[in-house]
Amino acid sequence: MALDPAFLEELRARTPIASVIGRRTKLTRSGRNWKACCPFHGEKTPSFYVYDDHFHCFGCGAHGDVISFVMQSEGRSFPEAVAELAGEAGLEVPRPGPAQRQAEQRSKTLSDVLEAVQAAWTRRLHAPEGRAGLAYLRGRGLADETIAAFGLGWSGDGRGGVLAELQAQGIAPHLVAEAGLMRLDEDGRPKGELFFNRVTFPIRDRRGALVSFGGRILGDGQPKYLNGPETALFSKRRTLFGLDRARAAVRTVRPRGTPPVELVVVEGYMDVIALHQGGFPGAVAPLGTALTAEQMEALWQVSAAPILCFDGDAAGRRAAVKAAETGLPLLDLNRTLRFCALPEGEDPDSLLRRQGAGAVATLLDGARPVGEVLFDLLTEGVRDPGPEQRAALRRRLTEAAALIGDKGLAAEYRSTLLDRFFETFRRRPGQGGQGGKPWGKGAGAAPRPVRIMERPPLDAQATMHERMRILTAILLRHPHLLPEVEDAYCRLDLPAGLARVRAGLMDMAAAGDLPDAGALAAGLDAAGLRDEREAVLATQPLPLSLSAPDSLMDVEIGQEWWHFYALLNVRQFGEDIRADTERLCTGTLDERAWNSLRTRLLAWEALRRGEIDPDGG
Template structure:
């Protein structure tokens, strides 16, 4: 049977081409797309380009969508490719039933009904009864070319007008109800959903009309109305202008998320051909996924008032659990009282471009949304903000990215906490500690953790070897410990300590293990996680900020190249240690006893 187009569209949307092709082809970034050596012919330089929803080889001419790629790469038939991709995407392939065939036929019919309605609305806009609608659009500065490109029309003023006009094409009121153009009446029959409104066709990503929005002129509420949910239209999944924005972004435009129909149209007319808008609701996870399939970094454009701030906060909250290192957001805030249309009228396209150029990365915008322009004075309020910042970072599922966000948010928090020229008075007079003694004590605590919990050495052996420890007992014990690891049958604390007691470093190991001054984390009774966390905190102070930052950069590069969980864990630990070092955490705890 012929599969429903809606099912195939959903399956394509759930199958990003870079991930699919990347299983067999080593891909590298090329602008917004990817490239690699063609898997279908021998070549020495890459001419095989992968887009979000298709591929094309400029060498052999191979091209197509996910189905075409699997068919060619795996030697499968079309239905085999569909079943394979459906299983990976978690979708059930529609079964060949009379009901499925009927739904498919109705969907085809609904597209035809909506196309006929759009044509009727467009004709009516240019007729005498549509004069007010056309005057409104021209007053808003729209050209005839823009009006035609977006398919704008006029609904007509009387109820039943659309049904009467489309009856000649064999379209029934029942079909108009199913398409979301009419609504049944309690007393029987049906009435037009749209009347006395400028009409905006809503199209899917392939440019097919799936519903309409209408704007009332003059007095009356609601000002804007969208069509209801139908077999073709879902407000949660669709974005106004997405079909045109996909083409614009492909040609280099920025993907901009504005608030409404007229914002999108004004932006396109001014040359910002990547503009889209949600359909009367806050951004949904499904819409964000659709945006990221077009661009890895859309710009969300919000009003500069309280409502705009709330909308930005909701968008960030929805986005955080969906973020990955490859996809994020930026936020642009309009001047108070402006929308994209009025800003372009006042400042031209240059003014709008300047606003986009100043768009904030998500981490910066998120800090402002949570903390505001100025941190509060009270410790309770400040602690609440710290908790909200930590919770926001924790909502990101990618651990490395979550650690980066946490570091960025907390760095901003502590930077704002420091007052220029202010110095905190010491609570108690205390002598200035000796730097050498501090380093020796830190080294002792680090080694005590290793001796009492040698199973941690699987993770920390290499960082331990990197440290430039003070000459004397600390360095002697560290070197003896590293020499013991390759010969040990198992990483057991009792066996390790017994080995050191019989070695030339017995006095040095006794210095490490003496109970005086050892915090709980460095003793044998500590939980493994507590001991490991303490190791990395102390490691940061011993390593130093510059070296620790360099370690983190190297770990980030290693993780990016290997995608290895162990490399990811090390990166997270190093970032946390660097964050703690910059904040000065555990300073008192690890001072000399």
């Protein structure tokens, strides 16, 4: 809903933000402002501050004005929050134009149709014709109170009885079709009921308004589950079954010492209903499809870290990967995802009935952050990868991290994934440079000495490889530089020999504190990389940092490394510096980030002044 900016400014001016926030948490004076314990995350020391026109939490990062506070604290949409505040301020929300009013009137008419159908179907469930449906629901362990609370019903046999009842109320077939409850012929005319011989599940939006239905057939008919089609009221990709009830449960203030209600995404109608009945009222489900970006946005309006609960089989793992790929671009510092996997062969409903609520609670308590589970999902089935598989897997991990829109968060995910990669798949001493047993003739023999980086002719590819050799040589001589340049170094597509040295270097870094140059050399030699290491350092010429290591400051060594890195792609290096400079200037000054940027800026200036020959290496 688009509103006049002037109206919104007047609304904010007439609504003291401190009085609105004070309803949810106790405020105390802090100079001219107010402070409190944050209502969005548990804390004992106040870090939530309220100013004249906005709030900010220095603990969790929550931030916004009075409208966004109502949206975040009560789970309301923007129009709902505006309407609530306007009513309290004595303002009238501007009325929409004629076309929007007509659409709203149409939606109201369709809502009335759905409510009439719902009343007819709930009556039929308890009539003789619905006996089989009621027996099915009770057989699944649902109490009559639960059946009534969720408004479950029986659709009838599809022979016109429901339509006749609706027509007696003045509801024409074309309205029933517009509401998504009838099939249409080739000319778009209603020709028969969509739902028949099915147990019915009312689908409501997050406000609790009825928007469509789902149905489950009894017996072996197909499809087993059926949802209504897209209508003026119903969008499948934006709707989650049970969200209205879950939102209310999550937002309800709990008694002290009572654990919070978790927002949990499961797969189907019956899972949601069974969990609600079993004491887990935060359960919701998509409508027969993979989670969409719109549904995730709806989840985050209720909880900053919802739990996605998938089956423990191959299909469940695929669903988890798909959900992670959908969610990664949407993550930021204030919202994330958690994952848990069910025991194979179980769904939430069956687990609850067989093992009880304690088993479900334990499962949810063990939900893992997406940053932890992502590595396991992306490396599923990988056991002892060779060089090609390692390279492909490493690329997949970095590409997954790059999906995250927040660059700082993306960098943290990338570092975490690569740390897990090198820790999990690092070579062990005695494996040689191949990460496994020798293959083919000569198995068991010592690896042949390899001179991998003799001085090449100055063609483009050879020059590029020579610069990569120099970058590797600097790190072998000054391994303490690795944390500053690791991301850039791992992005390089190194030739095979250098790639083996890099993998060994990263393996040692992942094992703990970086050693000095001597210990690093001994570790690489023990891993079967002596020939490759010596080849990197033996070829001349080498930069100043290798010929006079003790006379240089760390910043000069780093600057020299970035010199040679820049020469691999001058344009991209300049664009990276420009982007990082803008990001640093618009954000909070970070000393570590500034030191890293300063070193690269020095290298960039030296390159621009011509102190390094771009063609000579």
